[in-house]
Amino acid sequence: MTSIDESNKEKFRSVSVDLNNDASLLIDIPDALCERDKVKFTVHTKTTLSAFQKPEFSVPRQHEDFIWLHDTLVETEDYAGLIIPPAPPKPDFESPREKMHKLGEGEATMTKEEYTKMKQELEAEYLAVFKKTVQVHEVFLQRLSSHPNLSKDRNFQIFLEYDQDLSVRRKNVKEMFGGFFKIVAKSADEVLISGTKEVDEFFEQEKTFLLDYYSKIKDSTIKAEKMTRSHKNIADDYIHISATLNSLSVDDSTKVEGRVASDQELKLTELLRYYMRDIQAAKDLLYRRARALADYENSNKALDKARLKSKDIPQAEEHQQQCLQKFDKLSDSGKKELTIFKGRRVVAFRKNLVEMAELEIKHAKLLDFYELFKNELQK
Amino acid sequence: SSVTPQPAVSMQPPSLEQLSPHWSQLEDDEAKDRFDVDVSVTNPEKVGDGMNAYMAYKVSTRTSLTMFRCKTFSVRRRFSDFLGLYEKLSVKQSLHGCIIPLPPEKSVVGMTKVKVGTDDPSSVEFVERRRAALERYLQRIVSHPSLLQDPDVREFLERDDLPRAVNTQTLSGAGFLKMINKASDAVNKMTLKMNESDTWFDDKFQEVESEEQQLRKLHAVVDSLVTHRKELCGNTAVFAKSMAMLGNSEDNTALSRALSQLAEVEDKMEQLHQEQAASDFFIFAELLADYVRLLGAVRGCFDQRMRAWQRWQEAQSTLQKKREAEAKLLWANKPEKLQQAKEEITEVKKVMKIC
Numbered sequence: 209m210t211s212i213d214e215s216n217k218e219k220f221r222s223v224s225v226d227l228n229n230d231a232s233l234l235i236d237i238p239d240a241l242c243e244r245d246k247v248k249f250t251v252h253t254k255t256t257l258s259a260f261q262k263p264e265f266s267v268p269r270q271h272e273d274f275i276w277l278h279d280t281l282v283e284t285e286d287y288a289g290l291i292i293p294p295a296p297p298k299p300d301f302e303s304p305r306e307k308m309h310k311l312g313e314g315e316a317t318m319t320k321e322e323y324t325k326m327k328q329e330l331e332a333e334y335l336a337v338f339k340k341t342v343q344v345h346e347v348f349l350q351r352l353s354s355h356p357n358l359s360k361d362r363n364f365q366i367f368l369e370y371d372q373d374l375s376v377r378r379k380n381v382k383e384m385f386g387g388f389f390k391i392v393a394k395s396a397d398e399v400l401i402s403g404t405k406e407v408d409e410f411f412e413q414e415k416t417f418l419l420d421y422y423s424k425i426k427d428s429t430i431k432a433e434k435m436t437r438s439h440k441n442i443a444d445d446y447i448h449i450s451a452t453l454n455s456l457s458v459d460d461s462t463k464v465e466g467r468v469a470s471d472q473e474l475k476l477t478e479l480l481r482y483y484m485r486d487i488q489a490a491k492d493l494l495y496r497r498a499r500a501l502a503d504y505e506n507s508n509k510a511l512d513k514a515r516l517k518s519k520d521i522p523q524a525e526e527h528q529q530q531c532l533q534k535f536d537k538l539s540d541s542g543k544k545e546l547t548i549f550k551g552r553r554v555v556a557f558r559k560n561l562v563e564m565a566e567l568e569i570k571h572a573k574l575l576d577f578y579e580l581f582k583n584e585l586q587k
Numbered sequence: 588s589s590v591t592p593q594p595a596v597s598m599q600p601p602s603l604e605q606l607s608p609h610w611s612q613l614e615d616d617e618a619k620d621r622f623d624v625d626v627s628v629t630n631p632e633k634v635g636d637g638m639n640a641y642m643a644y645k646v647s648t649r650t651s652l653t654m655f656r657c658k659t660f661s662v663r664r665r666f667s668d669f670l671g672l673y674e675k676l677s678v679k680q681s682l683h684g685c686i687i688p689l690p691p692e693k694s695v696v697g698m699t700k701v702k703v704g705t706d707d708p709s710s711v712e713f714v715e716r717r718r719a720a721l722e723r724y725l726q727r728i729v730s731h732p733s734l735l736q737d738p739d740v741r742e743f744l745e746r747d748d749l750p751r752a753v754n755t756q757t758l759s760g761a762g763f764l765k766m767i768n769k770a771s772d773a774v775n776k777m778t779l780k781m782n783e784s785d786t787w788f789d790d791k792f793q794e795v796e797s798e799e800q801q802l803r804k805l806h807a808v809v810d811s812l813v814t815h816r817k818e819l820c821g822n823t824a825v826f827a828k829s830m831a832m833l834g835n836s837e838d839n840t841a842l843s844r845a846l847s848q849l850a851e852v853e854d855k856m857e858q859l860h861q862e863q864a865a866s867d868f869f870i871f872a873e874l875l876a877d878y879v880r881l882l883g884a885v886r887g888c889f890d891q892r893m894r895a896w897q898r899w900q901e902a903q904s905t906l907q908k909k910r911e912a913e914a915k916l917l918w919a920n921k922p923e924k925l926q927q928a929k930e931e932i933t934e935v936k937k938v939m940k941i942c
Binding site: 417420421424425427428431432434435437438439441442445446448449452550554557558561 | 801804805808809811812815816818819822823825826829830832833836837838839841842845846849
């Protein structure tokens with residue numbers, strides 16, 4: 209069972225830019241508990257809005273509750289023209305847990321010191337995964353609270369306020385069903401979006417850019433992950449080396465590489481991963497718009513047919529009007545959303561790259577330890 | 588002072604102590620070393636072409652000892668000559684009980700590169716490492732008083748025209764460490780275990796064994812480090828390319844430039860990682876391997892001692908049996924057989940002297 213505190217969280221703050229600055233609705237996750245597989249988040253809200261019953265309150269939430277909220281928002285027609293913030297990924301403790309298991313098995317082959325160090329390293333990894341998942345869930349909520357439309361969503365308010373177990377309200381079977389259809393629809397969307405002729409210059413550009421950028425950023429994320437894992441392997445080797453050198457009674461060399469792996473590569477990987485998901489969300493918006501356009505075109509065809517047959521013209525006209533309206537609405541809000549998205553992405557990248565560079569410099573200074581080590585040996 | 592090995596009953600330990608590879612002791616010894624003989628290995632030069640080519644090294648000696656013909660002299664030697672020297676020394680009875688230093692391992696991969704003639708940095712590095720290892724080898728030999736006295740060693744240092752060593756094939760496949768381990772295993776399997784009366788040996792043996800274990804472990808981990816670092820190189824290079832592509836896709840010019848620069852930085856990192864991996868391997872790993880081999884040789888000495896003791900025991904029991912037989916014959920009054928028995932006893936006593 210592990211929990212975190214404020215000071216530790218600061219180091220891992222926002223992959224995105226600082227979202228929590230509108231005092232009318234402030235959300236954060238000050239605390240979280242890890243029980244076996246499940247993580248329980250404490251969602252804390254401070255608000256001046258009259259829509260809520262109290263000015264300040266906290267509720268416990270599970271990962272599944274976040275997913276429910278996300279899916280509900282996605283399925284809401286009214287938000288079709290908005291970029292819904294990507295759902296936070298499920299907390300994944302598989303990797304550190306597996307390593308911990310292996311460590312337990314190999315305990316006999318190591319010295320006590322080595323074992324302790326490896327254990328510490330693993331615990332740090334475990335903690336890093338934990339902090340990461342808290343942060344990602346927090347950012348999700350903060351994106352919602354800072355969005356002019358989404359922050360007013362009734363379900364969002366329920367999520368924040370309802371002090372009983374939300375799982376009662378969650379639809380289980382239907383969710384699974386819905387998920388399957390979503391996947392099928394997605395692949396159809398891919399075809400649709402590349403096939404549709406685009407009249408609007410802005411959207412044409414956006415579409416090309418996002419499709420291309422998405423595949424590149426996905427590629428970068430995978431490769432960054434591989435790099436991080438290599439670094440981790442080296443860090444582990446350093447632990448073994450320092451432990452063995454120690455037992456040969458040479459001065460202990462500090463494990464510099466370990467920290468390097470945990471901090472800055474992780475940052476870069478996380479940044480890429482988050483934006484990969486965010487871009488997917490933007491793409492989803494484009495899909496919806498493409499679907500709306502297709503609907504509109506179909507309704508036009510239906511209207512023409514009706515006119516030919518001189519039957520059901522008013523319904524067809526009405527339907528056509530609806531489709532057009534929907535499409536226009538999506539196009540309008542879509543344009544706004546995508547423009548904001550662009551700006552936000554650039555700022556976030558800048559901030560994170562700067563932080564990453566600073567971390568690298570800090571660790572380069574730690575390499576002075578090698579100097580010390582060398583001097584010790586020469587004595 | 589020169590040391591001659593003596594029968595197992597009372598062993599003088601000085602040669603072992605002098606060559607103990609325990610690090611702090613090594614430093615002390617280095618301080619006390621008087622360089623009556625100074626050997627260096629320099630000027631590697633490629634001789635010949637294609638697959639028959641080889642590297643010839645200049646072996647220079649500077650000495651104040653009178654047993655050598657001159658005060659300074661040099662000869663050219665090739666790698667197989669060094670191996671040949673080891674071969675000759677390791678089979679000599681007179682040197683039993685001495686820790687005979689091991690020359691560097693053969694390397695088909697390393698040498699092929701050199702033979703083929705590519706002047707790339709890795710083959711230059713290989714030759715340099717080998718040169719340094721050969722020098723270390725000779726320096727260890729000449730700092731051992733018994734080995735220095737050996738005529739083969741002197742011939743190696745002095746003689747202009749050294750006959751080609753032909754027995755080096757035996758050292759090829761197995762490598763030195765495997766060879767020593769095999770011999771060591773054979774000794775361990777012998778049923779007659781020695782009662783260690785001299786605790787000095789017991790202690791030292793424990794020390795050597797534990798040290799060797801540690802060094803082996805360290806060597807394995809450093810090997811793993813080198814592998815992982817090479818992996819990191821690959822992954823970093825791939826990542827750098829991916830970043831460059833992302834930078835190209837990026838429509839915000841400032842961010843695009845930033846990403847491209849990041850790609851360049853990562854590329855440089857890859858270079859650094861490569862260099863680090865190379866030096867990890869050549870410096871750290873090779874040095875460890877060298878010490879592990881040396882400790883193996885030390886263990887070999889312990890084994891020799893044990894085997895000598897075993898032979899002595901066997902000879903003793905044979906002597907006992909022969910004496911009993913002699914006594915029986917004396918009783919039975921058979922003079923010819925008696926003479927034979929007496930001869931046999933003398934033979935056995937000779938064997939014991941050698942032990």
